[in-house]
Amino acid sequence: MKKLAIAGCRVAADRVPQALRFVLSALSFVALACNTLPVGYDQLHDRVTGTADTTLLPDSAASYARYVPLGGSSILYLGQDTSYMSRIVLRFSILDTMDLDSITSFQLVLHQPDTLATMSFVCHPCSSEWTESGVSWQMADSFNRWPTPGGDFLPDTLAAGTMLGDSAVFDFRYVGFDSALRANIRDCGIGLFPQDTGIVAIYAGTGTISTATAPRLRVTYTNKGKQTQRVVNDVADASLIDTVATHSQPYDLLVGSGVAFRTWLSFNTDMIPPEATIARADLKFKPRLKYHRADTIELGAYRLTESFTQKGANARYESLPSAYAGYLVPADGDTVVTIDIRSLVQSWVNYPETLWTNRPASDTTLPDSLRNHGLLITAWPEWSALFRFRIPRSGPDAPRLDIQYVLPPEDRFK
Amino acid sequence: MQTENCRLRSRGAALTPRFAFCILISAVTSSVHAQSFFNSRGLGEVSPAGEARIAGLAEPSALSTLNPGIFVGPNQTSFHVTALAAAALGTQGSNTRLLRDARPGAFGMATPLPLGTRLFGGINQKFGQDFDVWSESLADTAYRRHIIGRGGIYALRVGLAKSLFDKVCIGAEYNHLLGGSRENWRFETNTGDYTSTDTIEVDYSANTFKVGGSFQNRTFSLAAYYEPPLNLGVRRYKHVHGVIDDTTRFYNISLPQSYSLAAAISPTDRVGLDLGLTVYPWHDATITRSDTTLPLGYRNVWRGSIGVEYEIDSLHPVRVGYSRQTWYYDASHNVSGYIIFEPVTSPITENNIHLGTSVPIPKFGTLDLSGEVLLRHSEFLDEVAGRLMLTLSYSEAWTRRTRRWGY
Secondary structure: OHHHHHHHHHHHHHHHHHHHHHHHHHHHHHHHHHOOOOOOHHHHHHHOOOEEEEEEOOOEEEEEEEEOOOOOOOEEEEEEOOOEEEEEEEEEOOOOOOOHHHEEEEEEEEEOOOOOOOEEEEEEEEOOOOOOOOOOOOEOOOOOEOOOOOOOEOOOOOEEEEEOOOEEEEEOOOOOOOHHHHHHHHHHOEEEEEOOOEEEEEEOOOOOOOOOOOOEEEEEEEEOOEEEEEEEEEEEEEEEEEEOOOOOOOOOEEEEOOEEEEEEEEOOOOOOOOOOEEEEEEEEEOOEEEEEOOOEEEEEEEEEOOOHHHHHHHOOEOOOOOEEEEEEOOOOOOOOEEEEOHHHHHHHHHOOOHHHHOOOOOOOOOOHHHOOOOEEEEEOOOOOOOEEEEEOOOOOOOOEEEEEEEOOOOOOOO | OHHHHHHHHHHHHOOOHHHHHHHHHHHHHOOOOOOOOOOOOOOOEEOOOOOHHHHHOOOOHHHOOOOOOOOOOOOOOEEEEEEEEEEEEEEEOOEEEEEEEEEEEEEEEEEEEOOOEEEEEEEEEEEEOOEEEEOOOOOOOOOEEEEEEEEEEEEEEEEEEEEEOOOEEEEEEEEEEEEEEEEEEEEEOOOOOEEEEEEEEEEEEEEEEEEEEEEEOOOEEEEEEEEOOEEEEEEEEEEEOOOOOOEEEEEEEEEOOEEEEEEEEOOOOOEEEEEEEEEEEOOOOEEEEOOEEEEOOOOEEEEEEEEEEEEEEOOEEEEEEEEEEEEEEEEEEOOOOOOOOOOEEEEEEEEEEEEEEEEEEOOOEEEEEEEEEEEEEOOOOEEEEEEEEEEEEEOOOOHHHHHHHOO
């Protein structure tokens, strides 16, 4: 047995270097198979037509502001500071058949994400109907303006108090009003007006998954001699936001949310061959931050489908952005915004301006919307947390478009 | 008693059909693949016959079933199926890279008909166009290209052979050539983005005939076949990713004729010598597009081979061979490396060592195995390729082997 064991050990010892050699050979084999060295590329060299890098600066740039509906937001803003003022409009589906005599309390309940924030406010009934999808500082819905910008309200005070902690409950006057005013509250909703300086965020009922933090009315009443509570969540809510001061010059390029600031940029891409494939198209700029209430700013780049030079702020653009970018607000303010607009540039390159300039006047097969009308940089979405920044028009921080494109290869057979 | 012993010995040394099939399937589905760094040019490499027994003898293709007149003696149905695995190690300057590939090699079958005729058919690859190359990968380059080509041209063959006097056979076959290649041009930017920029698809189709004949007796065999000029219709479809308009082009490639000769000598019962010569006089190959005909710049080339078969015993033949050829198209080289100059071309020469053997499968046929080392050389690019071929055959095509295993 001992001899056998010794013999076995000898065999194993002899095999160690052999096994090691095998492993090394296998590893080198795998390394050769995995590398990307340019062996054989010369065989295709006469088929490679080339690539190019180019940097474009905007031919034209402009900026404009728009009051946009903010009803889709999950956060409502209430307050006023040196840049913005914001009110809140809410609407509840209150049953008018409720036996008002049995009601013992009627309360407005609000929740806020920042438990340290405080804000005194007063609540008035709205005097005009509005829609969540269309309401803004200027508009009651998509077609009708408020008679007074910022909304029309009745002088009656429904509630007053101070927002404090994660949620606050305010006594709400409803029972004591006459039926006409109660109907007005049901149909037109209520408005919350800030009384202090500063802006607080309040959870909205729409745009959120959970209804637990939605603005609500809590009704306590006696039913068959028993105290009963009913909660009425809001059915519509929105912030009405206006700017107090933009702290900017008239020709500044601004991008912002709340009151939407949009910047239009136009790049001439006609020097890129139409058959090129855009491998990279990065729109870069270094913004000067003016205002922000969140550390992450989301931006969208939209393709314009109408001429901005002809229609200005009314020029249409695509409903969905061609590219998105997140901008993490840096501590040193030295971060460059980079938006990958490869697909956008590819479409501009595919439809060069010569297609329109060289066609007969009677030819209408090519829609005008395919032309390179430039792009809009906006907040995405525009009801996101309030921010505003300026894009320098010139200098190293101004917008530039870094493009890398590839020309198609020659055929295998020429 | 002696017969019984022989039978037992035969079972011990042989593979079962199930085991042989498992080997074949695993070879087909393995991750190893048949590419060449030279395959991106021309129509690609001329593919081997797809029979491991012939590959072991250095590929005298006139002795393979590619010759429609090879079926002299057998009167039974036969078939063979081949799996091919290959790897190619390319060296250019100080750079070395390995390519791998695996695919089915060929399929052929034949069945006897009355009056000494024989109907046969099969599928085999005529040209291989698999390759995979990267552009410069130096640290100071801003971007890289990665081009992957897959495909080839295949022949669907059907033919008729007539045996005369049990020593001579003549045959003709109809070939429908079809196939295609798909080149995917990818682009890696300096920021690491990796995008497909272009896809070039090429479809081939043609119809052609081939005639061949052979004379075989116990000690001496002679075989030859002739392929007339080939008109290959080519449709090229270029899809430039991101660009809306894709383009299609049509070409016609005209390849001159080719022919192959082979001789086999068996001076003793245990030794056989095989010589092969295939000639591709393709200098006058042209391409026509939109009524414009241009030369393709191919060469007149030949392929010569010599192979020896030795029987260790009646069940274990071993084969060894050597072949040499020049490819019909040249390799290219860009002298500058950075500035696009007119590329310099140089011929691709190939010196090959072939080995092979056969393992009998009782009551079925044989499993033929071959291993080849192919040393390809051009002025600026060298390639060492290894090729492993497995052919599962139930074949009566080669009378000498038929007698040997006694089926």
